[in-house]
Amino acid sequence: MDDKYGAGRRELLRILAAGGLLGFGGSWAQRSWATNVVTQPFENGVRELTGAFPQKGEMLLVRSRPPLLETPFTVFDDGVFTPNDRFFVRWHLSSIPTHVDGASFHLMVRGMVERELSLSLREIMSDFPRVEVAAVNQCAGNSRGFFNPRVAGGEWGNGAMGNALWTGVRLKDILDRAGVKAGAVQVRFNGLESGVISATPDFVKTLSVDHARDGEVIIAYGMNGQALPLLNGFPLRLVVPGWYSTYWMKMLNDIEVIARPDENFWMATAYQIPDTPHANVRPGQSGVKTIPINRMVPRSFFTNVDNGSVLQVAQQKMIRGIAFGGDTGVRKVLFSSDGGSSWVPARLERDFGKYSFRRWDAPFTPRRSGQYALKVKAVNSDGIEQPETPNWNSGGYMRNVVESATVVAG
Numbered sequence: 137m138d139d140k141y142g143a144g145r146r147e148l149l150r151i152l153a154a155g156g157l158l159g160f161g162g163s164w165a166q167r168s169w170a171t172n173v174v175t176q177p178f179e180n181g182v183r184e185l186t187g188a189f190p191q192k193g194e195m196l197l198v199r200s201r202p203p204l205l206e207t208p209f210t211v212f213d214d215g216v217f218t219p220n221d222r223f224f225v226r227w228h229l230s231s232i233p234t235h236v237d238g239a240s241f242h243l244m245v246r247g248m249v250e251r252e253l254s255l256s257l258r259e260i261m262s263d264f265p266r267v268e269v270a271a272v273n274q275c276a277g278n279s280r281g282f283f284n285p286r287v288a289g290g291e292w293g294n295g296a297m298g299n300a301l302w303t304g305v306r307l308k309d310i311l312d313r314a315g316v317k318a319g320a321v322q323v324r325f326n327g328l329e330s331g332v333i334s335a336t337p338d339f340v341k342t343l344s345v346d347h348a349r350d351g352e353v354i355i356a357y358g359m360n361g362q363a364l365p366l367l368n369g370f371p372l373r374l375v376v377p378g379w380y381s382t383y384w385m386k387m388l389n390d391i392e393v394i395a396r397p398d399e400n401f402w403m404a405t406a407y408q409i410p411d412t413p414h415a416n417v418r419p420g421q422s423g424v425k426t427i428p429i430n431r432m433v434p435r436s437f438f439t440n441v442d443n444g445s446v447l448q449v450a451q452q453k454m455i456r457g458i459a460f461g462g463d464t465g466v467r468k469v470l471f472s473s474d475g476g477s478s479w480v481p482a483r484l485e486r487d488f489g490k491y492s493f494r495r496w497d498a499p500f501t502p503r504r505s506g507q508y509a510l511k512v513k514a515v516n517s518d519g520i521e522q523p524e525t526p527n528w529n530s531g532g533y534m535r536n537v538v539e540s541a542t543v544v545a546g
């Protein structure tokens with residue numbers, strides 16, 4: 137079997153073997169050779185650039201235990217896919233395995249099923265059809281650092297997101313092999329870092345049976361043609377296209393089909409959002425119904441200009457960026473060079489599917505010296521567009537606003 141990496145069986149063997157190569161020993165958080173800092177444009181925004189984490193290049197250190205590593209934003213200007221060694225990292229519990237043996241690893245499928253399964257990586261890779269999807273993995277708290285008033289939680293800039301080509305098997309095919317019993321309502325996912333006594337409840341997440349069986353949710357063993365980096369969930373992770381990555385369980389080793397809606401902490405208490413458009417409320421507003429966070433909304437960003445970028449008068453500059461539609465594709469990206477008074481459609485680059493980043497560009501020639509308020513907004517295929525003013529909620533979730541960059545022509 138050959139795929140677009142021309143890898144076939146050799147690739148599978150390499151992915152399996154990667155499990156044996158991950159013994160870096162000890163605690164990575166103790167290794168610290170920070171070289172530099174980056175200042176995010178919000179309060180307490182100074183971040184160390186660190187290269188101290190295994191299989192990771194330079195990352196912004198948001199927290200070291202459990203690791204929260206942010207992708208430096210310039211990486212998004214390099215290409216539509218985010219390299220594995222620059223892909224952001226987020227864990228809830230500090231008890232993450234520092235080594236996973238791909239050869240002895242098994243995925244359990246149990247609960248309301250006709251047949252319990254215990255599948256090795258080899259079985260998963262060879263017994264089920266291989267599928268691929270380009271999809272954005274975005275933390276629900278991406279850009280939380282920009283929330284004003286400020287809120288508790290990891291203070292991410294805009295780099296708690298990434299786009300990868302995920303390779304794996306359909307969750308539906310695995311569930312069909314097990315045979316979901318009538319009356320099952322949800323499917324619960326757990327990862328390997330469970331089972332350690334801790335003040336924080338084990339991290340588990342749940343999807344409805346219908347969602348789990350929609351054919352789009354996959355169990356991925358490949359990320360941009362490589363095994364998953366350990367910190368991104370080696371050897372298996374759930375990929376839930378269009379949904380916030382809190383559902384994208386890493387080091388997935390346990391799937392339980394359940395008969396009642398999951399009341400666990402991570403579904404019923406954490407990751408709740410106001411049930412309003414863009415999860416938006418007024419600071420201090422109470423009595424708003426909440427629901428578990430779910431689908432993503434469109435966003436767009438500049439990648440080659442930022443506040444303070446200097447442009448040449450009378451010289452054309454190709455302004456570039458990325459956009460994504462959230463739970464559907466990008467219909468258009470609109471660019472403004474006059475603070476949003478007038479908009480022109482940006483050119484959209486190659487389409488890698490509706491869940492992927494989409495690169496865009498727009499030519500801009502400053503005619504006189506001075507400041508220009510550049511703006512960009514995405515409209516998705518359902519006609520949802522980014523709001524002019526930022527949304528707010530106490531969890532710091534789903535930050536969204538038309539993005540700006542004030543540049544200077546001289």
Ligand SMILES: Nc1nc2c(c(=O)[nH]1)N[C@H]1C(S)=C(S)[C@@H](COP(=O)(O)O)O[C@H]1N2
Binds near residue numbers: 223326328367
């Ligand atoms: N096992 C496990 N999976 C997990 C988490 C976790 O803490 N443990 N965090 C989730 C959240 S909230 C995010 S944002 C993504 C981060 O994925 P990444 O580290 O590969 O970027 O993993 C998700 N899957």
Ligand SMILES: [Mo]
Binds near residue numbers: 274276381382
């Ligand atoms: Mo997250």
